[in-house]
Amino acid sequence: MTHRPATPSRIGRPDVIAQAHARSLELGLRASETPDFHPLRRPALRELVDRNQSLFTHALPVMETLHAQIVDTQSMVLLTDNRGLILHSLGDSDFVEKANRVALCPGVSWAEADRGTNAIGTALVDGQPTVVHADEHFLRANRILTCSCAPIADPFGRTIGALDVSGDTRGFHKHTLALVRMSAQMIENHLFSNQFADAVRVHFHARAEFIGTLFEGLAAFAADGTFLSANRSALFQFGQPLAALQGQPFEALLGVAFPKLLQQIARTPGESLMLTLPSGVRVVARGEFAAQRYVGSAEGFVGTSGTAASNAVRHGPRIVEPAPLATLETLDTGDAQVSAILRRVAKVRGRDIPILILGKTGTGKEWLARAIHHDSPRRAAPFVALNCASLPDTLIEAELFGYEDGAFTGAKKRGSVGKIVQADGGTLFLDEIGDMPLAQQVRLMRVLQERTVVPLGGTRAIPVDLRIVCATHRNLRAMIEDGTFREDLYYRINGLVVTLPALRERTDLAALVERMLELQREGEGLPRRVSAAVLERFMQCRWPGNLRQLANVLRTASIMAEGTDRIELDDLPEDFLQDCADSAANDNAQSLLAAGDDAKGSDATVQASTPSRMEDWQATLIAQTLARLDGNVSAAARELGLARNTVYRYLRRGGTTH
Template identity: 85%
Template sequence: MPARLGRPDVIAQAHARSLDIGLRASETPDFQPLRRLALRELVERNQSLYTHALPVMETLHAQIVDTQSMVLLTDDHGVILHSLGDSDFVEKANRVALCPGVSWAEADRGTNAIGTALVDAQPTVVHADEHFLHANRILTCSCAPIADPFGRTIGALDVSGDTRGFHKHTLALVRMSAQMIENHLFSNQFADAIRVHFHAHAEFIGTLFEGLAAFAPDGTFLAANRSALFQFGKPLAGLQRQPFDALFGVPFAQLLQQIARAPGESIVLTLPSGVRVVARGDYAAPRYVALAEDFAGTSRVPLCGGPRHAPRAAEPAPLATLETLDTGDAQVAAILRRVAKLRGRDIPILVLGKTGTGKEWLARAIHHDSPRRAAPFVAVNCASLPDTLIEAELFGYEDGAFTGAKKRGSVGKIVQADGGTLFLDEIGDMPLAQQVRLMRVLQERTVVPLGGTRALPVDLRIVCATHRNLRAMIEAGTFREDLYYRINGLVVTLPALRERTDLAALITRMLALQPDGERLPRRVSATVLERFAQCRWPGNLRQLANVLRTASIMAEGAQEIDVEDLPDDFWQDCIDAAADAIAQAQPADADNDDDRRSAAHASAHETPARMEDWQAALIAQTLARLDGNVSAAARELGLSRNTVYRYLRRGGTTH
């Protein structure tokens, strides 16, 4: 019997409900499907769900073909609206009334995946004799509820089949398919809204896993999909009445400006938790063009008047070598020298460092400067894959290993990297079960795909990276000690950007990588370089690259990037950097940390050597945009109101 999905009592509770209703396990109720006209009317009442679910159902059915199973769509009461199934299973399904027009609500069928998932509003597996009715125990079923953009359950997606075809990964396929339907419904519901696509990892923008949030033209929050709610860490009700800047850390006007000036380009935003995400805004309604232009000051161009365009394909990663990574910082140069000594040797390397410090760049450079350079470099981000999928992603699976993978096996990332280099980013986030399997691969240099019996030999080099303290995780029992000593043949720690001395060289290198043919500047002004040196750069190299990209677009046609081209959130990091430095100098017996922080913020804005040449203009711009509202301006800038009032009393200066 399969383990329950995090709630061991779900079946027992469902059986108790079935008994309370008065059902008997041995009975065979008379389930008459709806008449054709009534079923047609029911489908029409659920037309949006039905329309958006059909193509997803067809894709899911193509994955489970020849596995004696079927895909089912129901309404919110558990009545089957549509089904797609293998011909050799349809007869068996008909014997238990698994067909359109029949209700599979718990009240009618007792404990079953469809009815129980709808009652609990959670993805559910009900296998074999876990069904309440004896007649249904020939089935294994995996079901996920489908919610509309406002969080209301409107139906369910289910895969039901012969018990012999059970596989624990089937539910993962169903859940992803249900989420795909929800995203289609979201895009359709808010086709005329301003939408933000976001994720902590840029490669997930435009995929099933991206967060989606919709806003009205004035910045009022409308709705968010499941991924967005997960990233915000709040339920939908907790996000209502939240202004855009409270959710993403920048004024709504900045997003509109970005959309108008550089449609399709990304921007870095900050969630309330402090997590930085890569985001892309879009609006489908032509009437928003003028709105965006008002904020951006651009000429009138038909940004969205025609058909929607697919997102631009990701540009290939720039060539990284050990030589190109040496831009003058002594710490980095020492790391590169140590790594270079292992050239041609398959000693594993563990790269430590904060998020965004360039761990993947170093891994690519190690691969390029090795005899394996002609073979694949395969990168896997262990933190970005759900626990239910990382095993299949890494180790691959044989035909039929999933209910949903017949004739569609996958070799997995490890086999893909055969002959080359496998880069496991954020290995500290790998689940323990997969750590055991990875350890076996490293010991035996073979991999057995899920559902397979034959071990495939692999020849690869392993480079791992993490921002976590693996030794502390070993003590806590969340990381295997034997795996740790397998992956740390050489350990190097990349410094944070604020600790490096090669900032000017890094900027030059990054700007030189911008696409040819675009009239983008290749240098920054001396003032910008000075401000960059004062920033704390919490996002490290990744943040620097994003700031330069955005600023380059703002300065398109100019010879260099100047202060006015820099995005607003960069200035906030400068303010925070100065405040942090001054806070450290406050007396230790200050009333509390908040008071020290507030005083530091005010002091940061009163320190002529750091801020006076740009912060007065920033305060003035913010006050003008907020119609002179001092409290709102202070809140947005992270200042005390006294600092803003001091600016006003002194005629527009803060010192």
């Protein structure tokens, strides 16, 4: 037998192809068999797609995005059902003819029983993402292909299909499987969000920057706290299979009483909180009620679907908002930059001038938007917020503009009232508007021009009267130049532009701490202040998460210090203390690096524990940072506050290669 070189499918899983070939032989297949050129007839294919309509609907936009990433690589994207029957394909025109020669087209089965070892059939049997490369295919006719496939599971963990990229074996790229796996996970998350639109959903991850991304954990709970399901990332973080999580109480899974979570979401919607997994790992989390609205206390919900929704086409469902966390007056805590911003905003109070709030993530853009609403004549009407970055592109349109009954597969009976109609009479806050897809930018522009909205699947324009406040951390002008943000929409939303400073640039940290502690107090027993040592440590930190990070640190520390009158250093989260230490070290490093640049080869020295020459010490520091960050020069440069060229220059000076 000719020795075959190792391929990506065999690295780490050497038995997969061998086992698949053994199954193919047991099925009585012969390697010389010719492909089946008899796909399902068109009516049967339509019926097949109809039976898998939810999968098809949620997968199609993801397939289009995936195809755009691999275009002109002589390949195609395929979607199958759980038996391996191809439902849909998108491919390069120059590859379609070659694919047809091996019956790689809709309506054809690529199950192992029909095609032997191949990525689609083998991934479905094995239940794992799989690559089958060239002569690893059982049928000789298929050895012109390299195929990368990942199974797709429904929100309850049952395999319902597969996503595959197949292409000319000469164009194989080792990263293709990663793209396919991420795309399959995206489809699963879309299905999860649709399935549990009326549930309480908790988004969580051990790292705050992964909240709102493809890698966040998603867990769904009924109105009484009963566990419903969780996505792949959540199961991985829980460290338990789905079956083992069924029946477990909310508190056992996330370390807090369910009513307390509901109160937290109602009081500070969109804000993060710290929860504890059964393993003891602390995670950053964000809860949401989705289509249901919190009413009165933690004991109940009221839904917006059904008769209530159908009767609310004009004014939207009743939304019970928490008491406002801020007014323009309470946001003024002594920083000169913020005070100037608040004075500018106050001048347009009562005037429906659109406001665009710029600033880094966590700088308090939503707080300012709520304060603008609260201090306006519209304060008695709803304040409705939508984070454009937290929803898949395919769901933003339905969430923002609403939809009629039957507008798309999976749509709720009697339709859904969109955020625009919900905000009628009040304020619509579009956070991270820079992440809104171009197609929805066009529709939003029309709404702002005509002051009417037509729900998806509808024909009647609904008049709306609202004020719009937008926010983003992106450079919209640069996006206009790149063609990713519409210039006409930009000039519609930037009647008044204000830029919130980062927390480390503010001079009112002590007042902010006091104000946040007051807002977060949930009764007696929690501290009202921090010690001088804690405040000093706060002053040393760079606060990459800005006000959001400060609020989370104080919330956790308050619970740790319960029963005392103030928060001490021992009450602060350990990872935060480490971050502060790293910040101080990096600041010192930057000062030393700057001094080294000024010295230009002088004999300046540091303490005996470091290399004798300044430039050697600098290069060593950079090398250590690179080692901790797995050689990521960009990340090391960001952490050290240097340009990448500077990092490379110091590496060369220190005689270190990368």
